[in-house]
Structures are given as structure tokens and as C-alpha cells.
Amino acid sequence: MKGGLLSLLAAVLIGLGVATGVSLWEQENSAQREREVEEPDLGHVSDRVTNAIAGLADDGVYVAPDARDLIDERGERSLVKAVAEAEVPVSIVIWTKTFDAGTGGFMLGQQLEREVAEQMPRGVLFVWEGPNGTSSDTLIGDGYWINDADFLGDPAITLPEMIADAEVNVEWREPDPYGNGSDYYGGLWGGFAVGLIYGTGALLGIAALWGLARLAGVPRLRGSWRLSNVPSSGPTKDA
Secondary structure: OHHHHHHHHHHHHHHHHHHHHHHHHHHHHHHHHHHHOOOOOOOOOOHHHHHHHHHHHHHOEEEOHHHOOOOOHHHHHHHHHHHHHOOOOEEEEEOOOOOOOOOOHHHHHHHHHHHHHHHOOOEEEEEEOOOOOOOEEEEEOOEEOOOOOOOOOOHHHHHHHHHHHHHHHOEEOOOOOOOOOOOOOOOHHHHHHHHHHHHHHHHHHHHHHHHHHHHOOOOOEOOOOOEOOOOOOOOOOOO
């Protein structure tokens, strides 16, 4: 009985050791993958983006000179008010689609998002390009939000409605102080669980091999961890 308990305890310790090892190994690999991820080359920052960032620094709203027909000054003031009163950080860029910005539309948007993220680590970026462009909303930071509204009508009316929806429905993910991040296995405890599964599988494999060995006639290990048929090396009564 004592030998069986020792075997069970050893199996549990081995399983926990494997689980911990796999968890730590996965955490290190996840951190290494994050370090190896290189930021895509977005090229030289366009003057269009630079001007937008400078305009956002004042009140969170930038209207490009070529987009004044999309919103008048009164509408712009209403957006400034909505941004100032918003419970979530908001940046609004209103410009028109152009092919004369020194880079393509996709790269221009990526540059804008990157530059805004440096000034606003968490918040919502709205880009309004009018009916001939590709308007968008981008969540800056680690969070979740689905904007069901369409970029139609008057931006002075539509954008404040989107801001109000974001205030209610944006779900921010707070950093986990215990390291349970969103890596491949779901963080520290995810890696530990996977390691425990691996360890259990290894122990079951060992048990199966031992069972086959017993069927093949291999002597059984006693609780004292000595083979039952190995003669004692001590003196005998006849010596």
C-alpha cells in the first residue's frame, strides 16, 4: 500500500513538473514571437498625415482643406464638442480620397493609425472620406467594438451618434498583471493546463508500457523498489 502511494505521488509530481515546464516554455516562446514581429515598412510619413496629426492635437478633430464641402465650420464645432464630452478618447479626421498624397490609400490609412496611436494609445479613430472614399472606424488599443452604423449623411450628425454608441459598447481589455495574455495557449494557466494534459498523456503511456511489460513476465517492482526475484546479497544461514 505504501509503495502504491509513493508511485501515485511520484506520478503527480512528474505531471506537475511537465505541466510547469511546458507552461514556462510556451510563455517564453510567446514572448520571443512578439519580439520578432517587425512593424511593416509604411514608408515616409505623408505630409497629409503629418498635417492631420497636427490638426488633431488642438481639439481631436481635423478637417482637411479639400474636405470643407463635406462639413462646414458649424458642423466641425459640433464634432469638437462631441469629442470633448465623449467618455472615450476620440479622434476624427475628415478628408477626401486622393491619389496625390505620395502614397496609396491603404498605406495612408496605416500611417494615420500608427501616428494617432502614438498620441492616443487607447480610443477610437474615425476617418470620414465622403461618398467617394472609404470611411472607417478604428479601435486604437486592446479592445472590442462593432460599429453597426453607416458613414452616410451629415458627418456632424452621424459621427456623434457613433461616438455615443462607442461610449456604451466598447469593451476594453485590461492588461493582466499575472501574465495571462492572449498567447497561443491562452496565457500562463492555459499553458499550465496544456502541460498537465501532456504530462497525463505521458504517464498513461508509461503505465501502458508497464502493463505490457507485466504481461510479458517482467518482474514486478515491490514497494521497496527491489525486484522480487533478485536474491539477497547478504550472508545465508549455510554460510
